[in-house]
Every structure is written in structure tokens, then in C-alpha cells.
Amino acid sequence: MRQIVLDTETTGLEPEQGHRIIEIGCVEVADRELTGRHYHVYINPEREVEDSAIEVHGITNEFLADKPTFREIADEFLEFIRGAELIIHNAPFDVGFMDHEFGMLDGGYPRTTDVCGIRDSLVMARSKHPGQKNNLDVLCRRYGIDNSNRELHGALLDAEILALVYLAMTGGQTALSLGEAEDGQDAGTEIRRLDPGRSPLAVPEADEEELNAHRAFLDGMAAKTNVLWDEQGIS
Structure with missing residues (x-):
């Protein structure tokens, strides 16, 4: 209207x-x-x-x-x-x-x-x-x-x-600006879209040493108090 x-x-x-x-x-x-x-x-x-x-x-x-x-x-x-x-x-x-x-x-x-x-x-x-x-x-x-x-x-x-x-x-x-243009006016935020054909991001996995350290940390917490993952057998 x-x-x-x-x-x-x-x-x-x-x-x-x-x-x-x-x-x-x-x-x-x-x-x-x-x-x-x-x-x-x-x-x-x-x-x-x-x-x-x-x-x-x-x-x-x-x-x-x-x-x-x-x-x-x-x-x-x-x-x-x-x-x-x-x-x-x-x-x-x-x-x-x-x-x-x-x-x-x-x-x-x-x-x-x-x-x-x-x-x-x-x-x-x-x-x-x-x-x-x-x-x-x-x-x-x-x-x-x-x-x-x-x-x-x-x-x-x-x-x-x-x-x-x-x-x-x-x-x-009503408007978003993160800087100024050369003429002193607010510069509008540019929306950039990623190329759909781009290579996927690499997702690194934990190695055996990191997994052992994580288990040791959880075991230490479980020894001090009751924890949800211990009750449900989650490791």
C-alpha cells in the first residue's frame, strides 16, 4: 500500500x-x-x-x-x-x-x-x-x-x-552499512554468493592420540560426579 x-x-x-x-x-x-x-x-x-x-x-x-x-x-x-x-x-x-x-x-x-x-x-x-x-x-x-x-x-x-x-x-x-563510500555516503553491504561448483570444505577428523585424550578427559569428569553420558553408556 x-x-x-x-x-x-x-x-x-x-x-x-x-x-x-x-x-x-x-x-x-x-x-x-x-x-x-x-x-x-x-x-x-x-x-x-x-x-x-x-x-x-x-x-x-x-x-x-x-x-x-x-x-x-x-x-x-x-x-x-x-x-x-x-x-x-x-x-x-x-x-x-x-x-x-x-x-x-x-x-x-x-x-x-x-x-x-x-x-x-x-x-x-x-x-x-x-x-x-x-x-x-x-x-x-x-x-x-x-x-x-x-x-x-x-x-x-x-x-x-x-x-x-x-x-x-x-x-x-532499514539499511545496513559497514563503511563509507568515497563520496562520504554510507556504503551498502554487498551480498556475495558462493559458487555452487566450488570444492567442498575439508573436514578434518581426530587422530587416535586426540581421541585417547578426549576419552581420558571424559573419564576424569565421570570420576568426580554423575554425568549423563556415563549413565547412558556414552563414551
Whole structure:
């Protein structure tokens, strides 16, 4: 199944209080690999961004002033996610905002669950690591994911990081490298298969002296305690 790892940034915490989406970031995963396809957009929310939200993501009202509205990007966004399984950390938050945005538009836009499957990676993490913190930064440390560029929250960066965390959390190691290539990139492990026509390995057999030494060792153990091979007549 085609999977889309998705994250949003918003003006505040509650769509019921009129808060809106200001950034959407999505990355595509197929066959447990990032495909390179992504969707990313900043959105003019047609309202002020709360100061507390700006402290989290750093996206200001001035920056958003010339960006498209959700109405202008709704069709292309819906087309990108349609039919996919969305992987979202704390899915009710993002899906709630998406449904709120679609619901404000004319034209009978669907609810997110009508066109996409939803998988909540936070629920998965809590199941795998009960009683522990399971925010994205903690999961990165737990699974060895580099998030050193994550000084502020950003939808596309967070979606990319979450994709790596999800792959590690659901399948363990996603790539194995034992060195670096000349360009500094990790060098993948090469699988070498042996020639089926090769000569069989020689299997050496013990000589009489080695067999006598082995018997003497077993006899010495049997003299000190009851042993299984002595009871069963094994020599």
C-alpha cells in the first residue's frame, strides 16, 4: 500500500476556536522506502498566528502573508493523499485540523478517513514502549535517527524524520552499512554468493592420540560426579 507520512503546523491548538493549518509536509513511502516524492506548502490562514505557536515552529504572520489559502491548495493536496495510508504522530490532532479545513469549503469535500487510511505512530509507539515518553525527539534518540537539524518544528522536516522513525519502529534496521563510500555516503553491504561448483570444505577428523585424550578427559569428569553420558553408556 502507498503510504504518506504527514505533519502539519497550525496557528494554535484548537480548530474549534478558529485555528487553522499554516504548513503541510508529506513524504511518500512505498515498499518500505522513501520514494523521493513529497508535498510541501505554506498556507495563509487568514487569521493571526498565536505567539505561543510561533515559539514552536517559528512561522510568522509576515512570512505567511503572501502564501496561498487552503482553498487554493485543497484540490492538489487531496489528490496527493487520496487512496494512501497516512502515517501521523498523534493523528487526531492533524486529522481534526484537516477535516476542519475541508469542512469550511464549498463543493462537498470528503472527510480525511473517507479517502485515506490512518495509522497513528504515537499509538504504535505507546504500545511498543508503555510508560515511556514517545514524542518524536525521544523516538529519534531511541532508534538512532539523526534529528540534529530539528531546532524548530517544521512540517516537512518532521514528516521526513517520522518516516525514518516509523520504518525503524516497524521493521528494525532499514539499511545496513559497514563503511563509507568515497563520496562520504554510507556504503551498502554487498551480498556475495558462493559458487555452487566450488570444492567442498575439508573436514578434518581426530587422530587416535586426540581421541585417547578426549576419552581420558571424559573419564576424569565421570570420576568426580554423575554425568549423563556415563549413565547412558556414552563414551
